[in-house]
Amino acid sequence: MKKVLFFFTILAISLPIVAQTSPSHPFNTDWPETYIETNLSKKQLKDICKDYSVDKVRQDGDDCYHVMLCIGRKDYNRFLSLGIPFTIISGTKANVKMAHSYEQLTSSWNRYPTYGTYLATMDTFQSKFPDICSVETILDHTSANHKILAAHISNNLQNRGNKPAFFYTSTMHGDEPVGYYILLRFIDYLLNNYNSDPQVQNIINNVDLWICPLENPDGTYRNHNDSLNASPYSTRYNYSEVDLNRSYPFAGEDYNENETFPDEVQAMMNFGQERHFTMSANFHGGAELYNYPWDIWDSNEKTHADDSWWQHIGNNFANTCHSQNYWYMQDMYGGVTEGGDWYSITGSRQDYFNYFLNCREVTIEISSDKVVSYNNLYKYWNYLRQALLDYIEESLNGFRGIVTDSITGMPVEAKVFINNHDYDNSHVYSQLPDGNYHRPIKGGTYSVTFSAENYYPKTVNVTVTDGQCTVKDVKLVPTNIGINENQVPAFVIHPNPTHGFLYITSMARPPKQFNFIMYNNLGGIVHQAKVESGTSTLNISPLAVGTYIIRIMDGSQEIYQTKIVKR
Numbered sequence: 001m002k003k004v005l006f007f008f009t010i011l012a013i014s015l016p017i018v019a020q021t022s023p024s025h026p027f028n029t030d031w032p033e034t035y036i037e038t039n040l041s042k043k044q045l046k047d048i049c050k051d052y053s054v055d056k057v058r059q060d061g062d063d064c065y066h067v068m069l070c071i072g073r074k075d076y077n078r079f080l081s082l083g084i085p086f087t088i089i090s091g092t093k094a095n096v097k098m099a100h101s102y103e104q105l106t107s108s109w110n111r112y113p114t115y116g117t118y119l120a121t122m123d124t125f126q127s128k129f130p131d132i133c134s135v136e137t138i139l140d141h142t143s144a145n146h147k148i149l150a151a152h153i154s155n156n157l158q159n160r161g162n163k164p165a166f167f168y169t170s171t172m173h174g175d176e177p178v179g180y181y182i183l184l185r186f187i188d189y190l191l192n193n194y195n196s197d198p199q200v201q202n203i204i205n206n207v208d209l210w211i212c213p214l215e216n217p218d219g220t221y222r223n224h225n226d227s228l229n230a231s232p233y234s235t236r237y238n239y240s241e242v243d244l245n246r247s248y249p250f251a252g253e254d255y256n257e258n259e260t261f262p263d264e265v266q267a268m269m270n271f272g273q274e275r276h277f278t279m280s281a282n283f284h285g286g287a288e289l290y291n292y293p294w295d296i297w298d299s300n301e302k303t304h305a306d307d308s309w310w311q312h313i314g315n316n317f318a319n320t321c322h323s324q325n326y327w328y329m330q331d332m333y334g335g336v337t338e339g340g341d342w343y344s345i346t347g348s349r350q351d352y353f354n355y356f357l358n359c360r361e362v363t364i365e366i367s368s369d370k371v372v373s374y375n376n377l378y379k380y381w382n383y384l385r386q387a388l389l390d391y392i393e394e395s396l397n398g399f400r401g402i403v404t405d406s407i408t409g410m411p412v413e414a415k416v417f418i419n420n421h422d423y424d425n426s427h428v429y430s431q432l433p434d435g436n437y438h439r440p441i442k443g444g445t446y447s448v449t450f451s452a453e454n455y456y457p458k459t460v461n462v463t464v465t466d467g468q469c470t471v472k473d474v475k476l477v478p479t480n481i482g483i484n485e486n487q488v489p490a491f492v493i494h495p496n497p498t499h500g501f502l503y504i505t506s507m508a509r510p511p512k513q514f515n516f517i518m519y520n521n522l523g524g525i526v527h528q529a530k531v532e533s534g535t536s537t538l539n540i541s542p543l544a545v546g547t548y549i550i551r552i553m554d555g556s557q558e559i560y561q562t563k564i565v566k567r
Contacts, residue, residue: 026088027076031232032222032241034076037068038086049345052079053236053243056286057343065343068286070231072241091230095373098227109185109381110374112177115146115225118214121184122149129191132157132204138212139267143239146217148267151187153209160208162402164278164395164438167361168388169212172244172264172282172349174219175231178367178380179283183213185381186388203392210275215282216244216264230371238264245284246345248352251296252424268349272357276431278438279395280353280361285372287365289331290314291339295348295363298340304354305418305426309442311336312466313394314362320387328383331365339363358428360440398440399462399470403430403450406475407494408503411435414452414476419459421446442466450474491552497565500541504531515553521546540566 027034035055040048041063048054053070060066068089071079099105099113102121113121126135134157139148154163168186170179190209193200203209214220218239220228228234237243240262247265249255261269272280292310294302304310318335321328329335332342339350353361367380403414416437417427430437430450443466451457455476462472480496492505506514516538518527526548529538543566552560 026080027071027073029073029076032073032235033232033237034071034073035068035089035091035231036071036086037066037089038084040065040067040084044084046344049343051075053246054343054345055236067343070236070243072237072243074241091232093229093233094369094371095375096227096229096371097374100226105184106188110377112181112228112374112377113184114227115217115221118184118217119147119149122151125151125187125191129194131155132194133187133191136210138271139263142218142263144218144221146221148212148215148217148264150210150212150271153187153190153204153211154207155205160434162400162434162436163206163208164400165208165210165275166392166395167210167212167272167275167277167280168283168392169215169268169280170283171213171220172215173236173284173370174216174222174238175234175236176283176285176367176370177214177220177228177234178285178370178372178377180214180220181377182283182366182381182384182388183211186385187211187213189385199389199393203389207392207395209392210277215268218264228371234371238262245349246347248347248349249356250346251294251351251355265349269352272353272359276429277353277357277359277361278428279392279440280359281364281391282349282361284363284365285367285370287331288329288335288368289342289365290317290329290336291342291350291363291365292336293339293350293354293361295339295345295351298344299338301340302424303338305421305423306360306441307338309440310338310362312442313391313440316394317364317387317391320390321383324383324386325379331368355425358425394440395438397467397469398438399446399448399464399472400436400438401471401473402435403437403452403474403476404435405455405494406477407492407505412452412455412476414450414455414474417449417451419447419449448472450476452476454479491560493550493562493564496562497567498540499567500539502538502540502564503535504538505535506531512554514559517551517553519549519551521548 045065055068055070058066097111099111099117101117102124105111105113105117105121122135126133132153132155134152136150136152137147138150168183170183171177190200194204216238219235219237222235223233242262244264247262292314293304314336318329350361350363353359403412405412411432412435413432414430415427416439428437428439441464443464445463447459448462449457449459455478458474458476462470464470478494494503514531516529516531517525520526526543527540545566547563547565550562550564551558
């Protein structure tokens with residue numbers, strides 16, 4: 001009996017160990033992620049997209065979708081509990097060659113860079129072309145001690161001026177490095193052709209351009225800084241096994257600014273908030289497709305206010321690629337789709353930049369294979385080079401201008417809203433310090449309202465032609481001068497409150513001279529001056545903080561009185 005009890009005791013102890021190490025478990029639990037394929041109904045697909053990283057979708061029937069999923073290690077058991085039949089995809093490794101120096105990378109452009117070569121290449125770009133290129137750090141230390149960098153390219157690196165800001169990024173999924181290679185080569189092409197190519201000159205002289213080749217270095221160099229390849233050698237997810245393109249705030253919802261996001265996501269959010277990009281694009285691999293907003297809604301649920309513009313410039317991009325190779329960029333019947341019509345996802349960077357940053361961001365899938373063999377890399381460069389150049393220049397089209405204060409001429413940060421058109425944050429803003437705004441849009445005539453705090457709104461009509469730019473500068477009238485834009489006062493005194501200087505504009509006709517008298521709250525005169533027709537400047541900084549009465553006299557007759565606050 002003791003022998004029997006001993007046998008069952010040993011069996012009970014050993015069973016959990018056998019279960020944990022059983023080869024019948026379909027996933028390799030040593031891998032941080034596994035790609036699978038399965039067939040789902042439309043409802044199943046919509047539900048699965050909420051919790052798992054759908055990679056690509058192909059419709060095989062009225063209610064049958066062939067789906068590729070990336071399942072993270074932490075979700076292996078949870079996914080198995082759904083009972084969905086699936087097949088594990090055995091990733092085929094591409095024939096990859098690595099460049100171990102800047103010279104090796106740029107001599108033939110048929111290799112992927114090691115991480116050290118990437119850093120050296122970005123540093124060489126700015127050292128060789130310091131007048132038009134600087135390298136900025138988006139994130140200094142990722143979890144695996146990598147950097148996220150951006151090349152800033154402009155003929156005036158210190159002052160954006162009246163330029164639209166444009167942003168190209170790639171490889172937020174670390175196992176999709178073709179865009180990483182393309183953007184490094186694109187930076188090299190721009191810098192080396194600035195003095196010879198008119199289109200490159202136009203871009204660098206008139207666009208504030210930013211390019212981040214590698215958004216997820218922890219995923220790309222998951223196993224080693226000197227090599228990359230298909231998952232799980234390089235991983236879709238970051239080092240913490242998070243899908244960066246499912247981790248942004250959701251469009252259509254408010255989010256707590258104190259909410260915690262992955263480091264790479266938070267850094268990119270901060271970067272976008274600071275730069276006020278007019279347009280941007282992020283590159284992926286695994287398909288060949290121009291995927292425009294929205295990702296969270298399909299076109300039956302909601303379209304972007306600029307849906308016709310997206311289709312117009314998306315078809316331009318795809319058609320330019322087709323001119324290089326007709327069969328390239330042909331997924332989804334021509335290479336252009338609204339994101340949610342392909343498959344719906346939440347937390348994409350594209351939706352975040354569009355909804356929360358008033359940008360125009362698109363997602364572009366540039367290679368059917370996530371990792372392309374070294375001897376085919378040049379083909380994708382040839383397919384994309386012209387389309388990449390043309391797409392940047394789209395940020396110069398539409399209508400643009402500068403918004404200023406009608407009295408002081410100072411720039412104003414204003415909302416630029418197209419009536420009966422804009423919704424879901426599709427409007428834009430003029431930006432300080434220059435007061436410039438940029439609004440890409442499909443050709444047509446629009447009623448546009450400019451508004452800002454402490455200013456009267458102003459509505460104007462703007463006519464736009466596709467492929468061209470209409471300039472519409474606007475002056476806003478401040479509300480604290482007691483008039484609306486259709487009235488002309490005898491005097492305008494601004495700013496109010498003031499910290500030290502007053503600008504007094506006399507609009508009286510015929511021109512003449514007036515007496516300016518300023519009183520404190522006890523009725524004592526604290527300042528007097530002569531003011532002429534036109535604009536006079538008075539320095540009242542020596543006066544104490546408080547409220548004062550101003551009287552303007554024509555001889556002995558008071559013709560204007562107001563109060564001002566000195567701060």
